[in-house]
Amino acid sequence: MDGHLNELRAFHASLMAAASGSVDPRLARVFKLVPREAFLPPGPWKISGPDGRYYETPSDDPAYIYQNNIVALDASREINNGEPFLHASWIGAVMLRPGERVCHIGAGSGYYTAILSVLAAPGGSVEAFEIDETLARAARHNLEPYEGVSVTHANATEADIPASDVIYVNAGVLAPPPAWLRALRPGGRLIFPWRPSEETGLAMLVTKLASGKLRARPLAPAYFIPCTGGASARDRLAAAPDAHAAATIRSIWLTSERTPDESAIAAYEHVWFSSLAVE
Template sequence: MFRLVMSNIEDLRKFYARLMAANAASSDPRLEEVFAEVPREAFLGPGPWTIVAGNSKVTTPSADPAHIYQNVLVALDADKGINNGEPFLHAQWIGKLTPKPGEAVTHIGAGTGYYSAVLARLVSPGGTVTAFELDGRLAELARKNLEAYGNATVVHGDAVTTPLPPSDIVYVNAGVVAPPAPWLKALRPGGRMIFPWRPAERIPLAVLVTRTEKGFACDPFMRSWFIPCVGASTTNAAANIPTREQAALTRSIWLTSDKAPDRTATAIFGDVWFSSKNLRAKAGK
């Protein structure tokens, strides 16, 4: 009987991983392998679990892990609105970032560490993950959960005020009106960042940023919603907030210390501004 249960869980994980890889449309076969390898239930605490379904919550009928190997949001702190994240979304984001062995990842808003573990496996061997979590209880859980992942380190602290390590990938799981300038500066040449851009309540976008020789190229590629990032989710009176159309047309991000906002500006937030200029356009275009 024990073998039958274990075999069933393994099959469930493999099918779940296949779904994640298919949704991500990634060319990296390791994505499916890693989602099958990292046990999601190990990062959720003991079941039964609370599943977030729209504005409602549903409790799983038992602690059988089969209930969480689906594209469901599992609450980590229901009172604060913190959940484990939608697997389809994270698989798509991680696939878009194309983590490679040897790369350094900074994960902002790590929760209990599930997606930090996925990233840690994808950058092995030789890579590292620095996982920031502001909530003390979640950070401690993440630290324990990631003990088996020797290349992952948890930082209980504020990623907005704490310097980030030089990073090939910055993976942000909290909504910001603009990425703080130090986050952009932490990206190495060729480095990538994904963050939930929330310059206004009506504009929830996921944005991929790539550091190129010309600057920070950006691609708003899908809708997304995350809880606000403490210290980076409010605007002041001087901010130039974009319309939905302007946000969707954004193609680059600039530091005002490098370039003053010009007529291509779609949004301006202090020392960071967004532009419709396409850095990847061919010369003469």
């Protein structure tokens, strides 16, 4: 069984490294090292199908979870362990380096937190936030073998976010809270699933430049469960953009520092998204 499992992990890791779009040789090793099953309920597992329904695996053979599938953590509440290839692409996009400080918002049971922590080693750290008490407790237990990781049971839209090199958000937001943007160190990266409307959802990568300006780059479509707290539709100052308009965004601004202008693609009470490129 050990040989079979090692073979599964190695093959899955090679696919994850490819999905990351990164040439970082550490990624395949990290994806092989961190066991997905250690962060899931005992098998058989419930797998989310293309129709949105759950399908139970015939057995607890790990072959069923070393695929690009979404596995339920709590099917009754539709809480899942996210799609591996999507997360691989995000991890490749943020280009996490050893020694960096990471804030993981929406840690779930801790699987992707563990991957982030290994990539931040040596010398780095991960502070994870999870709003669900049961999941936070599970993540704390699951992450005990990993160094430099802490788990806080809190709403990250209201908590004190530490100064971070990477903020990795796994809950859909209408607009990132200003505190998240201010917490980015120079050169820091924020990646989050932006959901300006029911029809439009995409990953957004934000980089804080040395000047303090916030460069934004839309990535692939991404749909996550909504983040509790933060901006809501009533904070919107203009109509929600469609997918075509959202793809033109090149920067993010705090309204306290710059008033929305003709380049605004989406605007909220505290934050607005612009087509203006920044250097």
